[in-house]
Amino acid sequence: xxxxxxxxxxxxxxxxxxxxxxxxxxxxxxxxxxxxxxxxxxxxxxxxxxxxxxxxxxxxxxxxxxxxxxxxxxxxxxxxxxxxxxxxxxxxxxxxxxxxxxxxxxxxxxxxxxxxxxxxxxxxxxxxxxxxxxxxxxxxxxxxxxxxxxxxxxxxxxxxxxxxxxxxxxxxxxxxxxxxxxxxxxxxxxxxxxxxxxxxxxxxxxxxxxxxxxxxxxxxxxxxxxxxxxxxxxxxxxxxxxxxxxxxxxxxxxxxxxxxxxxxxxxxxxxxxxxxxxxxxxxxxxxxxxxxxxxxxxxxxxxxxxxxxxxxxxxxxxxxxxxxxxxxxxxxxxxxxxxxxxxxxxxxxxxxx
Ligand SMILES: NC(=O)c1ccc[n+]([C@@H]2O[C@H](COP(=O)([O-])OP(=O)(O)OC[C@H]3O[C@@H](n4cnc5c(N)ncnc54)[C@H](O)[C@@H]3O)[C@@H](O)[C@H]2O)c1
Numbered sequence: 094x095x096x097x098x099x100x101x102x103x104x105x106x107x108x109x110x111x112x113x114x115x116x117x118x119x120x121x122x123x124x125x126x127x128x129x130x131x132x133x134x135x136x137x138x139x140x141x142x143x144x145x146x147x148x149x150x151x152x153x154x155x156x157x158x159x160x161x162x163x164x165x166x167x168x169x170x171x172x173x174x175x176x177x178x179x180x181x182x183x184x185x186x187x188x189x190x191x192x193x194x195x196x197x198x199x200x201x202x203x204x205x206x207x208x209x210x211x212x213x214x215x216x217x218x219x220x221x222x223x224x225x226x227x228x229x230x231x232x233x234x235x236x237x238x239x240x241x242x243x244x245x246x247x248x249x250x251x252x253x254x255x256x257x258x259x260x261x262x263x264x265x266x267x268x269x270x271x272x273x274x275x276x277x278x279x280x281x282x283x284x285x286x287x288x289x290x291x292x293x294x295x296x297x298x299x300x301x302x303x304x305x306x307x308x309x310x311x312x313x314x315x316x317x318x319x320x321x322x323x324x325x326x327x328x329x330x331x332x333x334x335x336x337x338x339x340x341x342x343x344x345x346x347x348x349x350x351x352x353x354x355x356x357x358x359x360x361x362x363x364x365x366x367x368x369x370x371x372x373x374x375x376x377x378x379x380x381x382x383x384x385x386x387x388x389x390x391x392x393x394x395x396x397x398x399x400x401x402x403x404x405x406x407x408x409x410x411x412x413x414x415x416x417x418x419x420x421x422x423x424x425x426x427x428x429x430x431x432x433x434x435x436x437x438x439x440x441x442x443x444x445x446x
Pocket of ligand 1: 374427
């Protein structure tokens with residue numbers, strides 16, 4: 094019997110509605126080629142829905158998603174709806190509710206993409222940012238006092254648990270073991286004197302479990318500079334929720350357009366669905382024009398296939414992206430061409446082997 098994967102597609106807002114169909118087209122081409130099926134159900138959960146109903150998703154949203162093998166998300170965010178509504182009304186409940194404690198972002202310079210860095214060749218920049226995705230600086234603990242007075246104050250707690258640190262670090266080490274065997278940790282233990290020394294301690298302890306893996310650590314400030322000056326130094330970089338968030342936008346920026354950068358919110362235990370989404374947002378400035386680059390969405394789909402264990406199909410998608418970019422005939426405007434989202438999706442689907 095043909096294996097079937099059930100996918101919940103949430104295109105969301107803006108260009109999410111344009112890039113998700115292009116992504117599905119490529120994934121379906123690869124699934125056909127590699128002998129499995131995708132059963133896709135689409136959900137209209139978005140800021141538009143929020144404007145209509147006051148909720149980004151229904152009360153039982155997570156229950157509805159639980160039965161799927163994975164979630165394929167476009168982007169959420171719409172002018173007029175505050176960004177914290179879309180983040181805390183949809184993305185964070187899914188990431189936390191489904192224990193997607195890894196946010197994984199590959200940073201890879203591909204042929205055919207211009208990098209803002211001088212003299213860098215494809216192959217020279219190839220690393221992963223592993224971001225802690227469930228705790229750290231993005232906690233709900235805190236509050237305000239004396240609102241509207243001279244004494245007004247705000248307090249926000251960062252949460253670092255041993256379990257939370259250890260599991261994201263182990264994931265980073267396991268990933269490095271399959272690659273160049275090198276993990277770098279993002280820290281700031283000179284300035285943040287409780288949580289970051291704890292992070293460093295856990296990094297040293299987990300590092301001892303992996304004697305075959307080289308380790309180093311950098312304060313986040315100099316690490317951002319190294320991303321620009323020496324991106325070839327890195328293999329796997331692990332960071333807290335906030336540091337990882339910043340690094341995982343900086344990484345794609347140094348290898349070219351934000352339109353090509355993929356991401357995964359991963360539940361490594363696989364007891365609940367993981368969610369794959371491009372790094373970019375809903376791009377209201379170009380939404381509705383059919384010119385968004387779908388590669389970030391398509392590549393996120395390749396990560397989803399890899400997560401299913403369909404490595405050959407995932408590699409076929411990555412290979413098709415690489416070929417189409419290197420060949421250079423089909424490029425969206427962000428890459429200096431004039432192809433549309435659909436053209437790019439069609440070209441990549443046609444290049445699947
Ligand atoms: N995970 C998410 O859903 C997510 C992530 C980031 C931002 N957002 C939301 O998206 C909205 C817009 O945010 P923003 O403008 O800061 O970031 P953005 O990523 O949407 O856009 C930044 C710039 O990059 C361009 N761009 C982005 N994706 C592109 C693509 N695929 N092809 C070509 N060009 C592309 C846009 O046109 C824009 O000029 C906000 O509401 C924000 O909260 C959502």
